[in-house]
Amino acid sequence: MEIDPLIFRLSIFILSIFVGYYVVWSVTPSLHTPLMSVTNAISSVIIVGAIIAGLSGNSESVFNTSSIFGFLAIALAAVNIFGGFLVTQRMLSMYKKKKKDK
Amino acid sequence: MISANLSAIFYLVSGVLFILALRGLSSPETSRQGNLFGILGMIIAITVTFLSTDNFSTGFVFVLIFILVGGSIGAFIAYRIPMTAMPELVAGFHSLVGLSAVFVAISAFLNPEAFNLGVPGNIKLGSLIEMSIGAAVGAVTFSGSVIAFLKLQGIMSGSPITFKGQHLLNAIILVSIVVLIYLLCSSQSSNLFWILLVVSFLIGFLLIIPIGGADMPVVISMLNSYSGWAAAGIGFTLENTALIITGALVGSSGAILSYIMCKGMNRSFFNVILGGFGATEETASNSNKEQRPVKSGNADDAAFLMKNASSVIIVPGYGMAVAQAQHALREMVDTLKKNDIKVSYAIHPVAGRMPGHMNVLLAEANVPYDEVFELEEINNDFANADVAFVIGANDVTNPVAKTDPQSPIYGMPVLDVEKCKSVLFVKRSLSPGYAGIDNDLFYKENTLMLFADAKKMTEDITKNL
Numbered sequence: 001m002e003i004d005p006l007i008f009r010l011s012i013f014i015l016s017i018f019v020g021y022y023v024v025w026s027v028t029p030s031l032h033t034p035l036m037s038v039t040n041a042i043s044s045v046i047i048v049g050a051i052i053a054g055l056s057g058n059s060e061s062v063f064n065t066s067s068i069f070g071f072l073a074i075a076l077a078a079v080n081i082f083g084g085f086l087v088t089q090r091m092l093s094m095y096k097k098k099k100k101d102k
Numbered sequence: 103m104i105s106a107n108l109s110a111i112f113y114l115v116s117g118v119l120f121i122l123a124l125r126g127l128s129s130p131e132t133s134r135q136g137n138l139f140g141i142l143g144m145i146i147a148i149t150v151t152f153l154s155t156d157n158f159s160t161g162f163v164f165v166l167i168f169i170l171v172g173g174s175i176g177a178f179i180a181y182r183i184p185m186t187a188m189p190e191l192v193a194g195f196h197s198l199v200g201l202s203a204v205f206v207a208i209s210a211f212l213n214p215e216a217f218n219l220g221v222p223g224n225i226k227l228g229s230l231i232e233m234s235i236g237a238a239v240g241a242v243t244f245s246g247s248v249i250a251f252l253k254l255q256g257i258m259s260g261s262p263i264t265f266k267g268q269h270l271l272n273a274i275i276l277v278s279i280v281v282l283i284y285l286l287c288s289s290q291s292s293n294l295f296w297i298l299l300v301v302s303f304l305i306g307f308l309l310i311i312p313i314g315g316a317d318m319p320v321v322i323s324m325l326n327s328y329s330g331w332a333a334a335g336i337g338f339t340l341e342n343t344a345l346i347i348t349g350a351l352v353g354s355s356g357a358i359l360s361y362i363m364c365k366g367m368n369r370s371f372f373n374v375i376l377g378g379f380g381a382t383e384e385t386a387s388n389s390n391k392e393q394r395p396v397k398s399g400n401a402d403d404a405a406f407l408m409k410n411a412s413s414v415i416i417v418p419g420y421g422m423a424v425a426q427a428q429h430a431l432r433e434m435v436d437t438l439k440k441n442d443i444k445v446s447y448a449i450h451p452v453a454g455r456m457p458g459h460m461n462v463l464l465a466e467a468n469v470p471y472d473e474v475f476e477l478e479e480i481n482n483d484f485a486n487a488d489v490a491f492v493i494g495a496n497d498v499t500n501p502v503a504k505t506d507p508q509s510p511i512y513g514m515p516v517l518d519v520e521k522c523k524s525v526l527f528v529k530r531s532l533s534p535g536y537a538g539i540d541n542d543l544f545y546k547e548n549t550l551m552l553f554a555d556a557k558k559m560t561e562d563i564t565k566n567l
Contacts, residue, residue, distance in 0.1 A: 006228055009338060009346055016350035019121055024355040027127045029451065029476050032359060032458030033188055034137075035127050036326055039352040040195045042120045042140055043333045046202055047169075048113075048151040049217075049340045053209035054168070055161045056216030062161045066213030071168050073205035076198045078172025079179070084195060085141050086180035091188075092137060094465040095130040097472055 034091045041084025047077035104153045110343060112150040117347030119143030124351060130471055147344045185466040186423045189322060189455040193251040196325045200243030200306075203332040204299065207237035210339060211295055217340060223290050229339050234283045234295070236335025238302040243328040245306030250321050253310075254455060260315025268312060269376065275305045313374065316420070316497075318455045319363040320374045327356025359457050366451030366477075368503075368514040396532065396544050398551040401562030404526050407550070409567060411488035413444040415480065417517055418460050419453045421494020421529070425556035428467040431493060434564045435469070441567070446483070447474040448517050450498035481518050490522040492543075493556050496529070500541045509539060525549040528559050 027035050053070025057063060063071075119139045126136015152162070183191050210233055214220050219229040252258035279301055286294040313321050334349025364371050408414055416435065422428060435445045447469065453460045464474055484490060492499055499519040502509045519525055520543055527549055534540055543549055552559050 005341070006338075009341065009343070012343060013334060013338075013346050013350050016117070016121075016347045017354045020124070020351040020354035021358065023121060023124045023351070024358045027124065028129060029362075030449075030458060030461035030471055030474060031127045031130065031133060032362075033192075033456060033462045034133065035124070035355065035458070036192050036322065036359070036456065037188075037195070038123060038127070038137060038140055039326060039330070039355050040192060040199065042123060042144070042348050043199050043329050043352045044202070045116070045120070045144060045147050045344050045348050046199065046206060046333050046336055048147055048342060048345065049206040049210070049336050050202060051148070051151045051165055052155060052216060052340070053206055053213070054165050055155050055157045056209070056213050057161055062159075062164055064213070066209045066216065067161070069205040069209040069212070071164060073202040073209070074165060074168040075172035076202040076205070078169045079176040080195050080198050080202075081144055081176065082173040083176030083180045083191075085137060085144070086177055087183065087188075087191065088137050088140075089134070090180060091185070091462055091465070092130070092133045094185075094462070094468075095133070095471050096465070096468065097130075097470050 031092075031095075034088050037084050037088045037091065041081055041088065044077040044080035044084065047074060047081065050074040050077055104150070106154070109150045109154040112146055113342055113344035114347075116143035116147040116150075116344045119146070120344075120348050120351060124355065143344075185462055186426060188462060189318060189459060190251055190254045192456060193247050193254055193322055193325065196322070196329050197244050197247035197251065199329040200240045200245075200247060200325075200332055203240030203329075203336050204237050204244060206336050207233050207240065207339070208299075211237075211292070219339070222292075225290060227287060230287050230290070231283070232335055232338040234286055234298060236332055236339060237295075238279055238283065238298060239328055239335055240332035241299050241302035242306035242309070243325055243332050245303045246310045246321075246328070247306075247325050249307055249310040250318065250325060253315060254318060260318075262314040263311040268308070272305065272308055275301060275308065279305065309375070312376070315455070316452075317367075317374050319366075319452050319457055319459075320360050320371070322456045323356050323359035323363055324375075325356070327353050327360060330354070330356055363452055363457060366515065368511070394545045396551050397549065398553055400552070401554075401559060402566050403550060404552055404559075405563045405566035407524055407526065408438060408443065408489050408491070408563070409441060411443055411523075413446075413483075413487045414438060414489045414491055415484060415487045415522065416445065416447045417490060417492045417495050417499060417519060418447065418449070418464070419493070419495025419498065420455060420459075421496075421556055423454060423459065423463055423494070425494065427493060427557035427560050428463045428469075430557050430560040430564070432464075432467040432469055434560050434567070437564050437567045445473065446480065448477065448480045448484075449474060450477055450495065450517055451515075453495055453498060477515060477517060484518045485521040488523045490519045490525045492519060492525065492527045492529075493560070494528070496534075496541055497539075499543055500539070502539065502542050505542075511539065519543060520546055520548075523548065526552055528552045528554065528556050530555065 050073035123140030330352025337345025
């Protein structure tokens with residue numbers, strides 16, 4: 001009997017939880033706020049689902065109930081992607097070391 | 103245009119890049135590079151989606167328009183937001199992740215053909231389960247984050263809202279969500295799908311209202327975790343590796359942060375989630391309040407003490423963020439350093455309203471991060487320091503946590519501020535902190551209370567130095 005592809009996805013999922021566990025414990029506590037904003041940005045990769053949904057309309061009508069929800073999701077996820085990465089970049093650029101010449 | 107296998111590999115690449123993005127945060131030097139990995143991963147994922155749908159018609163133009171509109175709003179917010187408002191921003195962003203998960207699930211439910219999940223009314227069982235879990239968790243994330251946002255923003259009172267039978271009601275709703283998902287999967291009824299969404303929105307709202315303002319670090323981390331699980335649920339529906347990996351990463355990241363925050367308060371996760379903390383103790387402590395003498399001083403006294411010190415440890419808390427005193431504080435420290443006084447900062451894990459809140463504010467005020475220390479790193483240094491300068495922190499310095507087993511905060515790790523030769527405590531009044539208990543530190547021999555606004559006091563001290 002063939003293995004259901006779901007099992008492979010489940011394996012990826014479980015292993016990623018463990019990867020996440022070890023990677024996040026190694027994050028220095030002083031960067032916990034940027035960690036939250038960057039996880040926010042990357043979880044907006046949900047935009048890939050939104051794009052598929054948005055493009056689900058046919059050539060005569062781009063907008064149907066399903067694709068409208070897709071377009072809304074695209075806009076929301078895009079706010080997060082741009083906002084999340086940029087605010088993280090802005091925060092990280094503020095973390096500076098003591099100047100040696102002082 | 104590109105095969106399903108090739109796009110699956112690219113999604114895997116972007117998942118790996120996201121792991122590297124988090125890995126970069128292990129030190130500030132590598133963090134900026136990590137963020138670039140994250141951006142690269144996102145660009146790959148979006149590009150591959152466009153190529154694999156191979157639909158560059160009118161719909162594609164609209165997709166770009168919506169990305170641009172959302173993106174400009176996001177960029178505008180990212181550049182304009184003050185660092186003190188970071189907890190609100192993160193809560194707001196979580197709500198958007200939750201809502202977009204809900205929208206994608208709705209879209210997939212209405213038009214499963216577009217996602218290869220079957221036809222309306224006959225969606226593949228596995229996909230339907232994944233979809234409804236993703237939608238339910240997304241809805242909880244959305245409404246919970248909105249409440250957290252309103253509380254942090256001060257639009258809604260930060261005090262816990264409790265009522266009789268609250269836990270019972272929540273339990274009933276949680277059970278009904280499970281039942282609804284079961285019924286939905288067996289009947290494929292769209293009415294049940296909408297009911298499930300409404301009930302999930304409701305429970306997100308009910309779960310967060312009983313949790314008080316100072317427990318927000320746990321709540322934000324928890325919602326961070328939920329947004330990850332919602333994304334993973336949708337990832338399973340769409341059979342998308344990038345989304346599954348990311349969801350798992352974000353989910354475990356949020357869970358670890360909630361754990362760290364709970365440990366910082368010596369409270370169990372359930373104790374925080376069930377809420378209502380601080381509401382009962384407050385009345386008790388008010389009734390048997392004894393008048394104990396406190397020593398209070400002015401900026402001049404404080405400046406005198408610090409001028410004669412050789413080392414000073416600063417203990418910032420949420421009050422510093424409220425008063426926006428971080429820049430004034432940095433100026434004071436600069437003056438101290440000119441007088442050859444050694445200055446370091448001590449950060450309690452739950453200081454502020456979200457994990458790492460104080461670190462970001464100090465970084466914003468140009469405080470070098472190697473002068474800022476975590477509780478375990480610096481707690482032994484208090485005994486050798488001359489002055490501890492407590493600005494906007496309270497409960498995290500309360501020695502009662504070590505001495506009084508009756509106290510609600512007993513066992514919570516605290517900064518050993520009282521071991522310093524002298525303690526300067528900037529506070530507006532003697533009122534108890536969030537836990538509703540008196541701070542013993544106020545009445546110690548070596549404590550000098552500075553009753554004033556944190557920013558104004560810091561500025562005045564600098565003038566007197």
